[in-house]
Amino acid sequence: MFAGIDCGTQGTKAVIMNPDGDILGVGYAPHKIIEDPSGKREQDPQWWVDATIIAMRGALEAAGVSGEAILGLSVSGQQHGLVPLGSDGRVLRPAKLWNDIETAPENADMIARFGGAAAYEKAIGLVPLTGYTLSKVLWLQKNEPETFEQLGSMLLPHDYLNYWLTGRQVAEYGDASGTAYFDIRERKWSEEVLALIDGGTGHLAKCLPELIEPDAIVDTLTSEAASALGLSTSCVVAAGGGDNMMGAIGTGNLSEGIVTLSIGTSAAAYSHSDTPVTDPKGRVAAFCSSDGAWLPLVCMMNAAEVSSMAASLIGQDVRAINTALASCPPGANGLTVLPFLSGERTPDLPNATGSVLGINKINFNPDNFLRAFTEGVTFGMLAGLKLILSGRSCQAIHLIGGGAKSSEWRQMIADATGAQVLVPKSEEGGALGAALQAQWAWLKQAGTPAPLADLAAKAVALDPAKTADPIAERKGAYDVAFGRYRQAVLDTYQTDVL
Template identity: 35%
Template sequence: MSVFLGIDIGTSGTKTLAMRETGEILATSTFDYPLSNPRPGWSEQDPADWWAASIKGVRAVLKQGKIKPAEVKGIGLSGQMHGSVFLDKKSEVIRPALLWNDQRTVAECAEIEKRAGGRKKLIDMVANPALTGFTAPKILWLRNNEPKKFDKVVQVLLPKDYVRFCLTGEFATEVSDASGTLLLDVAKRKWSDALISKLDLDSSILPKVYESEDITGKLTAAAAEALGLPEGIAVVGGGGDQAAGAIGNGIVKSGVVSATMGTSGVVFAHSDAMQVDPQGRVHTFCHAVRNQWHVMGCVLSAAGSLQWYRNQLGQAEVQAAKKQKIDPYELLTEQAKEVGAGCEGLFFLPYLTGERTPHADPHARGCWIGLSLRHGRGHLVRSIMEGATYAMRDTLEIIQEMEIPVRQVRLSGGGARSEFWRQMQADIYGKTVVTINAEEGPAYGVALLAAAGTGAYKNVVEACQNTISVVSELKPDGKTRKVYNSYYPHYRNLYQSLKTDFAEIAATVDKVG
């Protein structure tokens, strides 16, 4: 029986997965690499680390799963979205890649809006406003700030597509990831000649665009030798990590929404037709399902806020967990359980790295509001979990305003591993939440795309229907739901109250250092 590989180029590491065409997972592996923050708000990585981790990952799953190389029939690629890999005429990397959470491009976002003729015209062209995380502002930043390096640019690739180049020698991308560059005509599913022209860019620096199931190239002899695989294995388009994760969660039909509470948090809704928020608060991108779209919102520091607490303030719990040989998050969750919903008026705004949805504000910052002498560590922990979940609800509210149906919310990410946090999500969203039999996210999704693209299934929808099923369900608790409905409007108002202060503080930091 055929085997399909999924490779997900994440921010902290690359995950590789091997899957039978039945959906059975044979093996997984993850190899980490460093993240560089050379200045406040900057985030960079060396693309060579992604390729090295991919090689190690493929070799590891072949060995772990006792897979014969000849059994592998297809490879799918996923990865962190929006990153920019700049290549010269020798196809060599010019500088470290700028990542999705890099915030240096505020001026370039304003430049793009101006060149496009205003925010509304920009949204009309590419379905989205200019945000600091997107790729187009990064290209302009290179042109504005490192012109000698920009002059060398022959090709710009997204992270997963750099690995694709290493695998196949082809410059290619696919519609879901390309949507996040801000340079794709999302309605027509091709590069936007209109915007590219207004930005004075040469379209030749952008790779060919495919649908996510399409075969984009085949494994070269050099790549095959590095990976321990036969030459000629098909590599399909794959998907940006959010679209790929949605495939892995079975979000391939209307009414089913995913809420991924990972380092960042994403609420993702399938849409049969292209639907755009006129205010640009959520993203409208091409889905990894052929000729379908999706609407999504991104919280930049969701479960990442709890990770920050663990790393910076939770050393006692980390040490205690080591002695008990358990995960420190278990101890943090036990503390949170001792506190009532709403934390007696303590709120946490999870804007540790700025915020994307719905505020699009790189200057926003995390804070606790409402602290009193009654509040202890349990309140701090629970308020972080609640704050991240309120932030996710912000997106869900916008999706419902757009009249996109929400009948079921499928949970994934670190926040789905805890039944306590799953119930909190049900109560704050006011929706039935479920988990599914697959927990591997984007890597699993692109393995399914590889199976569909190479003929094991007629399309990815059929692949999901045959491999993914619901395994647990939680309904909102009516009493707790009422508590959260009382507190949520206050949470929403806090950002508006602090918006000007955030901007003024950022200006002061820039001035005095």
């Protein structure tokens, strides 16, 4: 048996998977979050540990298996968070998260120090956006200099959980590529970038963990971790990765031509690539994957939560989204929404706010309002799809997350893109991907290696009842509505979404 742990923003999930890729049990525990109007978004890393223990024990109980049967596990973690540790391995302060936007000035500062976005992309293969780890390091230096001086190591959330599990501080290429101090082409840390913060003293370079391959074993569980989780000390911990990288594995996105679109609190779109996909304008995150390739990705900070909030505002729940999409035509009778309630990452507008445009007597009703908010979120995602594909063809969109539960939302995505939308039966993409990676690494160590794509092909089943085929005659109306959205962003923020 193998286990996958998915430590997200809202909570931690664990799954137990048998060698055939079947999920036997699932456990979950929620997280708290520290936030305020400044854009601060933080969590205490101990909350992740506590949630991991609860989730793993819950998964074992649900599966009805002994912890002794778990041969290996892997961790999927929310990307970009900064976990600052002292030289003694102690957490120095709460971790700043991927959706923390109070570091926006520091991000702009770092790009300027490097000589602009194009110079940054040329050096390491991507342009840092607010939310990446780099700006958090500079923020720490500026705002908490005493903590900065105490830094002994800098870990990402999944790296920290690996450290708690094994006592070893390491990082892998996929998650590391979201720091903005990692060269995605050469797959190595960029000390040149960090020198712009510490003045070339080497202080930050010494804080970087060792890099390991995506199919590597970190170590076995410590006795403390094994006891807390109900597992054996012989259980190995694989490299793990960022939640998007594990989501790619867990949705079968391991070859070119497939796009995974995740719609949750935030949204992400990513597609496997055999070669680096870079963007001098910084709109595409040119990440490495956690299977030895690359994973061009865009992330939108405003997604299903925005539609849920809009439904709540008109006295409804999320079920009203289906009704609104079914009863109103594409384009919401002229209403256009810029859904930037939490700023935005793609396009890079950390200080943007939401807007409702084009209101008139005809479209001034709750269903048009809710459709327009859902379209606004969707158009942000469609712009992202166009960017990561960069002219390449898309065979299918694998849709995951809360948004995949809405039949009308699935149909809207199919109609607006002209692509078939497929939904994996399992909703545990990140955790399943982690379990598959653990199996992949364990088999290699055992001397019986198997291609990760073959393992995923057995585990990732698609739900035919949720397939949405595009209705060609609707695409024109969505193209017009998307054009209005694109122009509204350009007029309001002087930024083109494409």
